[in-house]
Amino acid sequence: xxxxxxxxxxxxxxxxxxxxxxxxxxxxxxxxxxxxxxxxxxxxxxxxxxxxxxxxxxxxxxxxxxxxxxxxxxxxxxxxxxxxxxxxxxxxxxxxxxxxxxxxxxxxxxxxxxxxxxxxxxxxxxxxxxxxxxxxxxxxxxxxxxxxxxxxxxxxxxxxxxxxxxxxxxxxxxxxxxxxxxxxxxxxxxxxxxxxxxxxxxxxxxxxxxxxxxxxxxxxxxxxxxxxxxxxxxxxxxxxxxxxxxxxxxxxxxxxxxxxxxxxxxxxxxxxxxxxxxxxxxxxxxxxxxxxxxxxxxxxxxxxxxxxxxxxxxxxxxxxxxxxxxxxxxxxxxxxxxxxxxxxxxxxxxxxxxxxxxxxxxxxxxxxxxxxxxxxxxxxxxxxxxxxxxxxxxxxxxxxxxxxxxxxxxxxxxxxxxxxxxxxxxxxxxxxxxxxxxxxxxxxxxxxxxxxxxxxxxxxxxxxxxxxxxxxxxxxxxxxxxxxxxxxxxxxxxxxxxxx
Numbered sequence: 327x328x329x330x331x332x333x334x335x336x337x338x339x340x341x342x343x344x345x346x347x348x349x350x351x352x353x354x355x356x357x358x359x360x361x362x363x364x365x366x367x368x369x370x371x372x373x374x375x376x377x378x379x380x381x382x383x384x385x386x387x388x389x390x391x392x393x394x395x396x397x398x399x400x401x402x403x404x405x406x407x408x409x410x411x412x413x414x415x416x417x418x419x420x421x422x423x424x425x426x427x428x429x430x431x432x433x434x435x436x437x438x439x440x441x442x443x444x445x446x447x448x449x450x451x452x453x454x455x456x457x458x459x460x461x462x463x464x465x466x467x468x469x470x471x472x473x474x475x476x477x478x479x480x481x482x483x484x485x486x487x488x489x490x491x492x493x494x495x496x497x498x499x500x501x502x503x504x505x506x507x508x509x510x511x512x513x514x515x516x517x518x519x520x521x522x523x524x525x526x527x528x529x530x531x532x533x534x535x536x537x538x539x540x541x542x543x544x545x546x547x548x549x550x551x552x553x554x555x556x557x558x559x560x561x562x563x564x565x566x567x568x569x570x571x572x573x574x575x576x577x578x579x580x581x582x583x584x585x586x587x588x589x590x591x592x593x594x595x596x597x598x599x600x601x602x603x604x605x606x607x608x609x610x611x612x613x614x615x616x617x618x619x620x621x622x623x624x625x626x627x628x629x630x631x632x633x634x635x636x637x638x639x640x641x642x643x644x645x646x647x648x649x650x651x652x653x654x655x656x657x658x659x660x661x662x663x664x665x666x667x668x669x670x671x672x673x674x675x676x677x678x679x680x681x682x683x684x685x686x687x688x689x690x691x692x693x694x695x696x697x698x699x700x701x702x703x704x705x706x707x708x709x710x711x712x713x714x715x716x717x718x719x720x721x722x723x724x725x726x727x728x729x730x731x732x733x734x735x736x737x738x739x740x741x742x743x744x745x746x747x748x749x750x751x752x753x754x755x756x757x758x759x760x761x762x763x764x765x766x767x768x769x770x771x772x773x774x775x776x777x778x779x780x781x782x783x784x785x786x787x788x789x790x791x792x793x794x795x796x797x798x799x800x801x802x803x804x805x806x807x808x809x810x811x812x813x814x815x816x817x818x819x820x821x822x823x824x825x826x
Contacts, residue, residue: 374652376410376679386412410652410678435547437504437513441479448480449487459484466507478508485517492791494521494705505534510541512548519551526702527642528558546575553584558671560607560646562592594654605630605641610649614677621683622649622691629692633720638783639703645695646672669697689721696720704789709748712795714763715770716782725768729822732768736815741765744807748795769810772817777803 373386373393386395393412394403447458459480465473481504488496501518508514515538522531532555538548549572557565569585572578601608601619606626610619626647634640655668655676668674673694680687696717700708725732735741747762754762774782785802792798796807805813 373404373412374410375408376652388412411656435513435516437478437482437508437511437517438475441476444476444479445483448483454484454487463507474508478504478511478514480504482514482517492793494525494791497521509537512538512542512545516547516551519555523551523554523558524705525642526558528555529643531555532559544575546572546578546581549575550578550581553581553588557584557588559643560672562588562595566592590657591648594650594657595648598648602644603627605644606647607644608647608649610677611651611654613651614649615681618677618681618683619649622647622677622687625683625688625691626695629695633696633699636720636779636783637699637703637786639699639787641698641702645698648672648674649677650674651678652676667694669694669701671701673698689723693717693721700786703783703786705791707789707792707795708786709744709789709795710751711744711747711762711766711769712786712789714751715766715768718763718767719770719774723767725764725771725818726822728764728768729818732764733815733818733823735761736811741811744769744810745796765814768818769814772814773803773810775817775821776813 373395386393388394388406391406392403393406393409394401444462448455459477462473462477462480466477481500485497485500485504488494488500498518498521501514501521504514505511505518515534519531519535519538522528522534532552535548535552535555538545539552542548549568553565553568553572555565556562556568566585566588569581569588572581573585595609597612598609599612599614599616599619601610601623603623603626606623608619608623655674667676667690673691675687675690675694677687683691694717697713700713700716732741742758742762742765747766751759751762770782773785781802785798788798788802789795792801799810800806803810
């Protein structure tokens with residue numbers, strides 16, 4: 327009924343938009359984006375309606391009752407009551423990842439300082455001296471305090487050696503073996519827990535952390551890591567309790583920021599409904615239809631099985647999913663206006679006005695779940711260009727519509743370097759973000775075309791342990807970043823422009 331008072335011109339504009347959208351995340355093809363970006367007079371805004379529709383417009387103005395804007399059809403006006411928000415200076419609508427929330431940085435505590443000689447004898451000549459460690463373990467079975475300290479120091483040194491080589495599994499094994507002789511050693515307990523957290527084994531991490539808490543009830547480091555473990559396991563209330571305890575023991579900016587966001591989550595989600603499957607823990611605002619929640623869970627389970635096969639990886643824990651209203655999404659994520667979904671360890675998507683899983687929402691779900699798989703398999707070391715390029719490819723996007731514009735941009739030296747696209751895109755303006763997404767898709771599409779999904783899966787795994795993303799690319803794909811960028815241009819020309 328809201329549309330009865332809307333002009334015929336406006337209805338024609340909506341129909342035109344269905345053919346205009348580059349995708350759920352992009353409001354315009356890159357060719358148009360570049361043309362508009364080149365014109366200093368052009369200012370493109372996006373009007374987001376409460377029913378989910380989006381209008382690309384120029385010179386948007388508002389008053390108490392109307393939103394007025396310019397289009398190729400002239401000046402149009404719509405009721406302000408049907409508008410959710412206006413995205414200024416933005417030609418993009420994208421999901422993004424924010425891995426800063428992941429507990430990948432935590433204090434590494436040396437279990438027994440003063441045993442430098444043990445460290446030197448444990449790790450030397452480029453490897454671990456297992457014969458020496460066996461000798462120390464035999465002495466430690468006597469229960470002598472000094473012998474137990476030496477074993478703890480030796481296993482810590484061995485674990486640090488394996489971590490320097492990117493071998494997280496062997497490092498975990500060393501900490502576990504050290505704890506067999508020194509079960510109450512805080513350094514071993516915390517360092518083991520950190521590795522569990524980094525590999526998204528949140529429930530497993532609670533084991534050594536709970537033991538550490540029993541032995542050292544006043545350790546702020548224990549409370550801090552327990553907060554991350556509970557939060558990763560989708561137990562926000564318990565995470566808040568632990569972070570409050572940690573903050574009371576020792577002021578810590580990281581803890582205070584995590585606590586602020588967790589309390590914001592809890593306040594918003596206090597009246598949310600819940601759903602659950604073997605692989606997902608879903609929360610959704612009360613106005614959302616239960617059928618929508620069930621449909622989303624079913625779609626996610628199908629996507630999970632597909633990604634599990636293609637990427638040769640199984641996440642060890644349930645993945646959290648939260649469905650928001652548009653306003654709640656903006657408030658909780660504090661993301662730029664061009665962001666239409668966010669994955670910060672939990673999949674966060676606004677679904678206001680939807681009653682079923684539309685094709686657009688299905689693409690969005692596949693995209694976001696891909697982020698979860700890539701993030702966890704790479705220990706959150708995968709660069710953003712890989713994350714976003716592969717997520718777009720998995721949801722079904724291809725580069726054909728933007729091939730000519732991207733090749734033209736590359737010829738003029740306007741495409742961003744992959745090195746510049748490694749970190750967070752959260753601060754990118756909308757125009758730059760649209761180019762970043764399109765270029766990353768083209769690069770990943772060329773990698774899949776040349777190497778197949780097997781090498782992509784191996785590349786993601788190598789990201790977890792390689793010194794850098796560029797090293798992982800060189801080792802796995804036998805090429806440099808510069809080679810990849812030229813490969814993408816050649817692929818676009820060959821695949822989409824050969825007949826032009």
